[in-house]
Amino acid sequence: MLRPVGRLDVDEIKKLESSINNILTNLDKGKIEQAEKKILDIANTPNYFVREDLGKGLAQCRKCDDLDNICIRMLDDHLYGIRATALFYFYYKLQDEPLKIIMMMDRMFESVPWETETMAFELWKKHPEVMKEYMGTWAESENEKKRALALHGIENIVIKNTNYVLSFVGKMLNDESEEVQKKITHILTQVGRQRPIQCYASIRRWLLDADERRIQTIWMTMKKLANIFTQKNMRDKSFDFISVTKRTVLEWKNDSNPNVAHMGSRLVQIINRA
Known part of the structure; x- marks a missing residue:
């Protein structure tokens, strides 16, 4: 029995590998039903890592037609773990x-x-x-x-394609989906950490005529970056990030655009805690 949550230990990995070898042997011998039953038994698990390791292991199969057919059926199974295992199989097979x-x-x-x-x-x-x-x-x-x-x-x-990432995100700024807005906040936080000059320049431009939704998304991003600025741990910030962030926030505080100036004033209160 493999654990229902978390990464497998050495003994569990060996047990799973043994099961995969048994499945592949049965497939080689034409014992399709036995192989399929074993796959379904293991795949029906809440453990993400078991599903991935099983799918990856099965992708080693040399004679794939029978296994392909099994996994195609699994993609439409009513159980999540079985669908996910099949998807991992095709992902690793099609690298x-x-x-x-x-x-x-x-x-x-x-x-x-x-x-x-x-x-x-x-x-x-x-x-x-x-x-x-x-x-x-x-x-x-x-x-x-x-x-x-x-x-x-x-x-x-973002390191090699900063402008592309910012352009891609910029086109989605007005998306009404909360899920999309959360993704945008996460991405801009990463861009800000690694390429602060380009990121802050784009954000300022987006603020100029921003509505409330856009202002809120940008605020969530800049608030995260300002909090990173205040952290004592240097792991998530470079000297470039620190100097550019401080200079940008102070400049924004005195900006002629009210949206930018208001954002700068709120951010100054955070970075002054550093």
Whole structure:
């Protein structure tokens, strides 16, 4: 019995690997029903890590047709863990085919949301050009979950693609979805930490004619960054971040635009605690 929550220990990993080897052996011998039953038994778990390790292990299969068919059926199962395991199987099997992974995500993002977010996060790191090509369309979807997913993990490319990330986020600033706004706040916080000059310049521009929703999103972002500024731990902040943040907040406090000036005044109260 594998633990229902958390990463597996060494003995549990060995047990899972043994089960996977047994499944693959049964598939090689044509014992499809036995293999499928074992997969379903293990996959029906609340443990995210078991589902991922099982899907990843099964993706080693050399003769994949039977296993593909099993996992295709699993994608439509009524149990979350079984659907998620199947999705992980195809994710690891298709590592060199990111477009196929995106197509699979498109099919499963509502029925397997957590695992789909993990995949989006990794794809922004491993295949950013493919994600750039397709996530712009997702960002315009009528489905708010799909729009939010388009943003998930884009912070992974902020160092090399700062302007692209800021432009992408800027186009979604007026999105009415709370889920999308939370993603925007998270992403801008990461951009602000790593590229403060570009980030603050964009934020000031967005503030000039901002409505209440946009002001609130920007406030949540800047409040987080100001609180990072005040932390004694230097792990999350560079000297560049500290100096640029302080200078920007003081400049904003005296800005001619009332939205910017009000934001600066509120932020000064936070950074003065440092």
